[in-house]
Amino acid sequence: MRLSTLTMAVLTFGMILSSASANIAAQGNQYTTALQLERRGKFKEATRLLINDLDKSPGSFTADEKKKLLFEIERMRRIRIDYSLTAGQLYAQLEVSVKDITRPEFDGWVKKGMFDARTIDDTLRFVNASRSNLFFRYPSIAARRNPPADESGVNREILSACEQIERCVDTATTPYVLPMKFEMEMRLSVDSGAAAPGETIRAWLPIPRKLPYQGGFELLSSSSKPLDVAPPESPIRSAYLEQTADRNGGASFDVRYSYKTFGVKFRMSAGSVKPYDTSDATYRRFTSEGPNIVFTKRIERLSRTIVGGETNPLLKARRIYDWVARNIRYSFAREYSTIRNVSDYCLTKEYGDCGQEAMLFITLCRFNGIPARWQSGWFFFPGGKDIHDWTQIYINPYGWVPVDPYMGIRASRYMNDLSRVQRDSVRDFYFGGLDQYRMTANSDNNQELIPAKKFFRSDNVDFQRGEMETAKQNIYFNQFNYELDIKEISAK
Numbered sequence: 001m002r003l004s005t006l007t008m009a010v011l012t013f014g015m016i017l018s019s020a021s022a023n024i025a026a027q028g029n030q031y032t033t034a035l036q037l038e039r040r041g042k043f044k045e046a047t048r049l050l051i052n053d054l055d056k057s058p059g060s061f062t063a064d065e066k067k068k069l070l071f072e073i074e075r076m077r078r079i080r081i082d083y084s085l086t087a088g089q090l091y092a093q094l095e096v097s098v099k100d101i102t103r104p105e106f107d108g109w110v111k112k113g114m115f116d117a118r119t120i121d122d123t124l125r126f127v128n129a130s131r132s133n134l135f136f137r138y139p140s141i142a143a144r145r146n147p148p149a150d151e152s153g154v155n156r157e158i159l160s161a162c163e164q165i166e167r168c169v170d171t172a173t174t175p176y177v178l179p180m181k182f183e184m185e186m187r188l189s190v191d192s193g194a195a196a197p198g199e200t201i202r203a204w205l206p207i208p209r210k211l212p213y214q215g216g217f218e219l220l221s222s223s224s225k226p227l228d229v230a231p232p233e234s235p236i237r238s239a240y241l242e243q244t245a246d247r248n249g250g251a252s253f254d255v256r257y258s259y260k261t262f263g264v265k266f267r268m269s270a271g272s273v274k275p276y277d278t279s280d281a282t283y284r285r286f287t288s289e290g291p292n293i294v295f296t297k298r299i300e301r302l303s304r305t306i307v308g309g310e311t312n313p314l315l316k317a318r319r320i321y322d323w324v325a326r327n328i329r330y331s332f333a334r335e336y337s338t339i340r341n342v343s344d345y346c347l348t349k350e351y352g353d354c355g356q357e358a359m360l361f362i363t364l365c366r367f368n369g370i371p372a373r374w375q376s377g378w379f380f381f382p383g384g385k386d387i388h389d390w391t392q393i394y395i396n397p398y399g400w401v402p403v404d405p406y407m408g409i410r411a412s413r414y415m416n417d418l419s420r421v422q423r424d425s426v427r428d429f430y431f432g433g434l435d436q437y438r439m440t441a442n443s444d445n446n447q448e449l450i451p452a453k454k455f456f457r458s459d460n461v462d463f464q465r466g467e468m469e470t471a472k473q474n475i476y477f478n479q480f481n482y483e484l485d486i487k488e489i490s491a492k
Contacts, residue, residue: 031069041119043076074456075338081478082334083118083125090115093131099144114138116334129332136330136414137351152417154384158407159422161381161436162429165263176213176262180436181490183220185256187483188466192248194479195470199245204449204467206377206441208259209237212400214440216260223254228451236447236463245470253466258489261440265433266401270314274396276369286371286394291446292342292461293363302347303367313370317393317403320364321431325408328357335477336461354406355389355462359445361405362391370394374445375402376462380486381437387464390434392443402434439484 030049037046050069054061061069085093091106109115114134116127127133135142135149142149168177186205195201208217210232217232219239228240243251276283289295306323307316328346333353339345343363346352352360358374365372371394379388390404411418411427418426445461455474458467465482468475 031072034072038072038076041121043080044121047073047076071456078335078338078476080120080125081476082338083116083120083127085126085128085130087124087126090126090130094134097131097146098134098141099146101144109134116331127334133331133351136332151384151414154381155415155417157381157383158415158435159418159426161263162426162433165265165433165435166429168263169265169267175264175266177265178263178436179260179490180262180488181216181258181260182439183256183258183487183489184439185254185485186466187252187254187485188468189481189483190245190249190251190253190468190475191479191481192250194475195245195249195251197245197247197249199249199470199472201243201245201251201475202453202469203241203243203253204238204453204463205241205253205255206439206463206466207237207239207255207257208261208377208439209234209441209443211440211443213262213264213402213434214259214438216258218258220256220258222256223252226255230450234450235444236442236449238441238449238463238467240449240451253468259439261436261438263434263436264402265429266395266398268314268395268398268401268432270312272397273312273314276313276371276394276396278369283371283394286373287366287369289366292336292339292359293366293445294341294344295363295367296341296344298344298347299363299367303364306364307368313368314395316368317365317370317395318431320361320368321403321405321408324357324361324364324405325412325427328352328360328405328409329413330354330357330406330409336459337457342461353389354404357405357409358389358391361403365391365393373400373443374462375440375443376445376464377441378439378464378484379437380439380484381435385484385486387462388438389462401432402430403432404430404434 030053034046034049037049050073054066054069087110091103094101094106110117114137115130116133117124119125135145165178169175188203188205190201208214219229222239222241224241224243226239226241230237239255241253243253245251306319310316310319327350329351331351331353333356336342336355342356343359346356346360355376362372362374373392374389375392376389379386390402390406392400392402395401407430408427411423415423415426442463449463449467453467453469455469458474458477459465465477468480
């Protein structure tokens with residue numbers, strides 16, 4: 001559906017809003033009605049209602065209200081992209097991937113709610129990752145996967161890295177050991193037609209931020225001279241470039257850089273933990289609610305079950321980590337910008353991707369007075385490479401300590417080629433430990449880029465794949481490709 005000239009003009013004010021802001025009360029507009037229609041799957045009706053409301057009563061909204069209404073229109077567009085599969089298309093995928101599947105069996109899975117599905121404008125649609133998620137969630141079906149998944153090589157690399165780091169830390173005076181140096185090149189390729197020929201495209205590419213375990217960043221080359229490079233300790237670090245779209249309306253961006261990263265393992269003792277200074281500004285910030293970190297009644301009830309009467313912050317955090325590892329299954333996620341509360345979504349579904357799992361862990365820690373924050377970037381063990389999210393918690397007197405809830409889940413549920421002792425070893429390592437195969441660009445969620453984007457962010461929670469826009473609109477993820485090439489240039 002095309003937006004009117006007025007609505008497009010309002011979009012120029014748009015910056016992505018936090019998920020918490022979606023709970024605004026309607027003030028003389030059709031916002032509440034549109035939300036009800038969206039929940040019922042009436043996306044066309046909801047979109048038309050919001051557009052008409054904006055066009056007919058432009059003077060009755062504040063700038064913030066306009067942004068909120070416009071994002072609901074954009075959010076529904078993004079949900080359609082995430083839920084693109086019909087039942088027939090999904091079954092065609094599973095016929096190839098699941099041994100001896102039958103249509104009645106598939107229909108039974110749909111009826112039981114085993115897929116992420118929703119009705120959109122009278123058609124039942126399934127989330128794009130439904131095939132992969134079926135194998136993550138249901139071991140009996142994973143055993144029928146064709147061809148079988150084999151991550152034994154990556155799992156062995158993970159186990160080896162954990163063991164090496166622990167051995168070195170045992171004889172070191174620091175938790176930061178075995179440095180490795182990498183050279184990376186990140187490329188963004190804008191699809192033809194995403195911009196008008198000759199139009200300026202603005203691009204933000206993630207680069208490593210400064211951390212105790214990561215440093216030595218050096219920008220080696222780029223497709224054009226960066227117009228801005230965020231400060232080393234920025235919570236969301238990027239290199240900002242501009243380029244003119246080619247005659248087909250596409251463009252390419254790249255940055256090449258080197259940096260150094262350490263293996264990490266904190267040897268912590270509950271008896272050594274000291275009380276927090278609860279008046280400290282950093283403590284207050286990272287024990288507070290925020291976007292996607294909401295202290296709901298459900299979080300309160302679960303916290304009582306997990307933590308019980310424990311008062312030691314280290315032991316409380318470990319109980320939370322173990323609960324997540326045992327009770328949350330992994331699943332590929334729909335885009336975070338379409339989810340109003342990421343931590344609650346993960347808890348409600350009892351599954352999530354690494355970022356959703358991390359957000360749930362952070363929320364439970366903060367509710368229990370343990371400072372916790374987001375960490376994210378890339379994870380690239382030999383044989384495996386992907387965007388990734390994890391966390392840090394602050395334990396006094398140790399400082400900020402890494403915790404990777406996803407790795408706890410992976411070790412507990414999916415590393416079946418390893419022995420139980422080895423799996424437990426990996427799970428234990430990632431509570432207070434981190435491997436070197438990381439590029440960390442972010443140390444907090446829902447942060448603003450430098451310079452700020454004019455339009456809605458493609459991902460308002462995280463920043464790993466890059467962000468782009470023109471003078472007229474955001475360039476969403478379905479309009480560009482991203483790739484990260486990695487080269488190790490020194491041994492441990």
